[in-house]
Amino acid sequence: xxxxxxxxxxxxxxxxxxxxxxxxGKQKSIVAPIEGVTRDRIVDKIEWLDKEFMLIDxxxxxxxxxxxxxKQVKLQAEVASKESDILLLVVDGKEDITSSDQSLxxxxxxxxxxxxxxxxxxxxxxxxxxxxxxxxxxIQNIVFISAQNGRQVGLLLDKIYNLLPNEIHKKQxxxxxxxxxxxxxxxxxxxxxxxxxxxxxxxxxxxxxxxxSIDSYIKHNKKIIRIIDTAGLRxxxxxxxxxxxxxxxxxxxxxxxxxxxxxxxxxxxxFNTQDKNxxxxxxxxxxxxxxxxxxxxxxxxxxxxxxxxxxxIISFYPYLQxxxxxFISVKNKFRLDKILNNVIAIHSKTIDKIKTSDLNCLLENxxxxxxxxxxxxxxxxxxxxxxxxxxxLVFAIYTNYPRLISVAYKRYLDxxxxxxxxxxxxxGKISFRKK
Ligand code: GDP
Ligand code: GDP
Numbered sequence: 001x002x003x004x005x006x007x008x009x010x011x012x013x014x015x016x017x018x019x020x021x022x023x024x025g026k027q028k029s030i031v032a033p034i035e036g037v038t039r040d041r042i043v044d045k046i047e048w049l050d051k052e053f054m055l056i057d058x059x060x061x062x063x064x065x066x067x068x069x070x071k072q073v074k075l076q077a078e079v080a081s082k083e084s085d086i087l088l089l090v091v092d093g094k095e096d097i098t099s100s101d102q103s104l105x106x107x108x109x110x111x112x113x114x115x116x117x118x119x120x121x122x123x124x125x126x127x128x129x130x131x132x133x134x135x136x137x138x139i140q141n142i143v144f145i146s147a148q149n150g151r152q153v154g155l156l157l158d159k160i161y162n163l164l165p166n167e168i169h170k171k172q173x174x175x176x177x178x179x180x181x182x183x184x185x186x187x188x189x190x191x192x193x194x195x196x197x198x199x200x201x202x203x204x205x206x207x208x209x210x211x212x213s214i215d216s217y218i219k220h221n222k223k224i225i226r227i228i229d230t231a232g233l234r235x236x237x238x239x240x241x242x243x244x245x246x247x248x249x250x251x252x253x254x255x256x257x258x259x260x261x262x263x264x265x266x267x268x269x270x271f272n273t274q275d276k277n278x279x280x281x282x283x284x285x286x287x288x289x290x291x292x293x294x295x296x297x298x299x300x301x302x303x304x305x306x307x308x309x310x311x312x313i314i315s316f317y318p319y320l321q322x323x324x325x326x327f328i329s330v331k332n333k334f335r336l337d338k339i340l341n342n343v344i345a346i347h348s349k350t351i352d353k354i355k356t357s358d359l360n361c362l363l364e365n366x367x368x369x370x371x372x373x374x375x376x377x378x379x380x381x382x383x384x385x386x387x388x389x390x391x392x393l394v395f396a397i398y399t400n401y402p403r404l405i406s407v408a409y410k411r412y413l414d415x416x417x418x419x420x421x422x423x424x425x426x427x428g429k430i431s432f433r434k435k
Contacts, residue, residue: 003045003256004164005054007084009076009108011069011100014092015120016059019147020044023055023157042245043252045285048157051164054256056083056249069100075242077107083249086163087115088156093122093131093144105137114163117142118156123149176347177215177226179258180292181251181278186264187294188230190330191339192216195227198336220340223347228258248274255281259350259391260288260343260425267295267309267327271316279317283427286392288346290324290425292339297329322418323425346425350391354421359385359395366416375404383435393428402432 008016024044042057058076080087087108091101108115117139119131123146131144143159145152180188196216216227230250255261261282265271282289291313299305306327314321324342328335363385372380380401388394395417399405413430417423 003052003054003253004085005056005083005253006086006088006160007056007076007079008058008088008090009080009104010059010088010090010118011098011104012059012072014090015147016090017057019088019090019118019120019145019153020055020057020059022147022150022153043249045256048161051161053086053160053164054253073100073103073107075245076104078242078246079249080107080113081111083246083253085113086160087111087113088118088160089115089139090118090120090147091134091137093119093127093134097133097137101137105139109138115139115141116156116159116163119144120147122146123151175226176223176260176343177228177258178343179228179254179261180230180264181254181261182264182292183266183272183274184247186266187330188264191264191292191294191328191336192227192230194330194333194336195340198333218340221344223344225340225343228254230254251278252281255285255287258287260290260346262290262292262339262343264292264294267293267299271313276317279320283319286394286427286429288343288350288425289427290326290339290342290346291320293325293327294330296327296334297332319427322423323427342425349423349426350393353387353390356386358421359387359417362417362420363397366413370412372405372409375401375406378404380404381435388431391426393423393426394431395428396431396433398433398435400435402434405432 008020010016023046044055046053046055056079058072058079089101089104089108091097117134117137119134119142122128122131122144128144135142141159143152143156145156147153180191182188195218215229218225218227255278263275263279263282265275279289279291293309293313299309309327310325313325324346326335326338326342328339330336363382367382372382374380378401380399382397382399384398386396388396397413410430414428417428417430
């Protein structure tokens with residue numbers, strides 16, 4: 001089932017991006033990723049109590065044109081109607097109602113989707129009495145908040161919680177669901193068609209939910225793989241300049257829906273920065289990852305071409321050294337079987353946990369070879385390691401000083417674990433806990 005998606009609407013400067021970041025900051029992060037996370041996304045997943053939802057920040061999109069407000073309203077109408085299940089309309093509690101607030105309310109009323117009116121910039125209690133005019137907008141579900149200082153944001157989360165359907169509890173299904181993502185024209189649809197042609201497509205035309213997507217199920221080496229329809233990534237938008245915005249929103253949502261993602265690039269063009277952002281999101285979410293370098297037929301090959309290109313990719317994003325990088329040609333049907341073999345191999349690693357005794361044996365060896373450096377005169381001891389979960393892959397290490405482990409040492413541990421156990425394709429995290 002698709003995860004509920006919440007669109008944050010509101011005219012420029014009411015505080016949408018501030019709210020987006022505040023909501024992301026509110027959720028408890030259980031484990032810290034090994035690499036730093038930069039939040040330059042316009043879509044992210046939020047977990048609150050036992051439910052989760054996707055959040056879209058339309059404030060992160062700045063149209064390159066003069067008629068800014070009109071464009072924003074058009075863009076938001078499209079986000080509201082096509083991408084969202086629940087809407088948050090943000091207004092500025094320090095100002096009067098404007099005609100753009102009213103246009104947005106009109107759109108919301110026509111759509112009839114559940115909506116919360118978020119009156120922002122109510123930084124303290126005494127400002128609450130200035131905002132009763134907003135009741136005239138006709139939205140019943142209202143909350144006064146300050147996105148900037150966090151006032152009443154918990155109450156807003158409770159209101160969101162109440163609107164989310166009950167059956168979407170946090171869970172990661174153990175089915176194999178595979179998505180192919182990447183920039184336009186790298187060959188995603190061609191690959192999807194080739195895989196469906198080649199493999200026995202067992203069930204088709206299972207209509208998706210409201211979002212008119214049709215996933216396909218294929219059987220490969222006796223395993224059933226759900227291939228997520230990514231046609232939506234190409235859907236046309238009528239708003240000039242916003243193709244990138246929508247393609248990005250849809251890509252992040254597809255990633256959340258899958259458990260293994262292939263990021264496809266064009267061998268001739270290489271990576272761009274958005275690819276890196278996409279990979280980082282997959283890694284943060286703990287989903288399986290494969291890199292596909294397509295159009296290999298176009299490259300004039302010499303002895304070391306593949307190795308050189310692989311080195312280039314790894315120097316662009318060192319984290320990828322731990323994950324499969326396949327050079328393929330959809331056009332010539334070259335190495336396509338390797339893709340699904342890798343998907344199944346990654347998935348099979350998520351079924352069994354590594355034995356705790358094997359992990360501790362390794363921990364002893366690696367800390368003997370290179371003990372954690374003392375910091376602030378404190379001698380750090382790593383006492384015990386265990387695998388907490390397989391999908392997402394999380395290890396816990398018990399130590400006397402969980403906060404003093406350096407980033408370099410964390411990376412060393414991660415590399416050592418990976419060198420000893422085959423975890424290729426599975427992003428992982430180490431959680432340091434107080435013994
Ligand atoms: P957006 O264009 O709707 O995404 O708005 P931003 O999040 O960029 O915020 C616009 C301005 O309002 C920024 O200067 C914020 O610092 C300010 N702002 C956002 N939330 C609050 C708030 O709760 N109280 C006050 N006083 N200012 C806020
Ligand atoms: P999408 O936008 O990522 O879904 O890309 P498409 O599947 O529509 O492919 C874009 C273009 O690249 C089309 O003209 C394809 O025929 C071409 N293409 C796809 N795969 C290959 C390949 O392996 N080699 C070459 N030379 N062209 C390819």
